[in-house]
Amino acid sequence: MPVQTPVRQKSQEKITYENNKLHKRLCRQVGQAIGDFNMIEEGDKVMVCLSGGKDSYAMLDILMTLRERAPINFEIIAVNLDQKQPNFPEHILPAYLEKLGVPYHIENQDTYSIVKRLIPEGKTTCSLCSRLRRGILYRVADELGATKIALGHHRDDILETFFLNMFFGGKLKGMPAKLQSDDGKHIVIRPLAYVKEEDSERYAQVKQFPIIPCDLCGSQENLQRKQIKNMLRGWEKTNPGRVESIFSSLTTVVPSHLMDKNLFSFTDLKIDGVANANGDIAFDDEPCATPSKNVISFNLGMED
Numbered sequence: 238m239p240v241q242t243p244v245r246q247k248s249q250e251k252i253t254y255e256n257n258k259l260h261k262r263l264c265r266q267v268g269q270a271i272g273d274f275n276m277i278e279e280g281d282k283v284m285v286c287l288s289g290g291k292d293s294y295a296m297l298d299i300l301m302t303l304r305e306r307a308p309i310n311f312e313i314i315a316v317n318l319d320q321k322q323p324n325f326p327e328h329i330l331p332a333y334l335e336k337l338g339v340p341y342h343i344e345n346q347d348t349y350s351i352v353k354r355l356i357p358e359g360k361t362t363c364s365l366c367s368r369l370r371r372g373i374l375y376r377v378a379d380e381l382g383a384t385k386i387a388l389g390h391h392r393d394d395i396l397e398t399f400f401l402n403m404f405f406g407g408k409l410k411g412m413p414a415k416l417q418s419d420d421g422k423h424i425v426i427r428p429l430a431y432v433k434e435e436d437s438e439r440y441a442q443v444k445q446f447p448i449i450p451c452d453l454c455g456s457q458e459n460l461q462r463k464q465i466k467n468m469l470r471g472w473e474k475t476n477p478g479r480v481e482s483i484f485s486s487l488t489t490v491v492p493s494h495l496m497d498k499n500l501f502s503f504t505d506l507k508i509d510g511v512a513n514a515n516g517d518i519a520f521d522d523e524p525c526a527t528p529s530k531n532v533i534s535f536n537l538g539m540e541d
Contacts, residue, residue: 259440259443260440262436263295263432263437264299264303266429266431267300267303267428268303268307269431270428270430270431271428274414274415275415276414276428277309277385277426278311279309280311280384281311281312282314282381282384282385283300283311283312283313283314283383283384283385284314284374284378284381284383284385285314285315285316286316286317286318286386286387286388287315287316288317288449289317289329290389290449291437291446291448292429292434292437293389294444295437295441295444296387296389297315297339298444299428300387300428301337301339314339314340314381315340315341315342316343316344316374316377317330317341317342317343318348318370318373318374319343319344320347320348320370321346321347321349321350323349325449326449327343329449330449342377344373344374344377346373348370351369352369371418371419375418375420383423384424385423385424385425386418386423386424386426387425387426387428388426388427389429390412390429390430391432392431392432392484393466395412395427395484395487396411396480396484396487397462397465397466397469398411398412399412400468401461401462401465404461405461411487414426414427414430415427494515
C-alpha cells in the first residue's frame, strides 16, 4: 500500500476541505431559498424531477441532506420521465436511486418521437419538449399525491430566462423560485434558485453523479439561451460581481420606476406633500451592489 507523502496528504486534506465547504454552501443556499419562498412545508410530499443531468442530481442530493436536518418533516420521491430517446441508458437512474434508498417512479412516454415528428430539422425543440414534459409531470404528481414539484433550475437558468424574455420577448419576466402551475393545481419550486451553475458543475464532479446527456436540447449548439449564457459569463469575467448584482435586482423591484401601468397607477399619481424615498432623490446616488441580507435559513448550522 503506497504511503502518502506530507505534501500529498496536505493536498488531499485541502481538496476534502474545499469539497466539504462546497457542500455546506449548497445546503445553505438551498435552505435559504426554501425559507425565503416557503417552498417546503410540514407534511409535504416533494416530487423531485430527476432528468439525469448535473443539476437535478445535485437538487436531490441536497434535499436529502436537508430533510435529515430540517425542523419539519417532508417526503421525497424522485421521478424520471423516460422520453424514449435513442440509446437512453434505462438502467442508470433506477440503479442509482435504489442504491440511495430513495422512493422513485419512472414514467415512460415517447415524447422524443413526437418532438422529432413535429419540429423541423435544425429548429429549436425546447418549447414543445418542455410543454409535453410539463403536462406529463403534472399528471404524475396527481397520481403520486405529490404536493410540490421540484425542478432543478439554478441561478444562471433564472438569469438567462430573464434576459431571453427581455431581448426576444419584450418582457421583464424571469423564472420564479416558486409558482402555481399552468393548470392551477400544483406548486412548482426551484430549490437551486440561489445556486451558481459553476458550483453545481463542481459538485457533480465531486459526487461523480452518473450524468445522462440529452440528445434533444443538448445537441443544439446555436440556441439563444447559449448566447445569453456566454454573454453572462463574459460579463462576470470582465466585471466580477455584475451577475450577482443583476440577480439581486430581481428581488428588489421598484414598480414606480418602471413603465408597467398594471403594476403602478401612473394615471392616478398626484402630489401629496409627503417625502418619498423612491422619488427623484432615488437618482442622487450612483447605483451600487445590494448588500447581502440577513435571512433565517431553512436549515441550521450550514454556514461556510
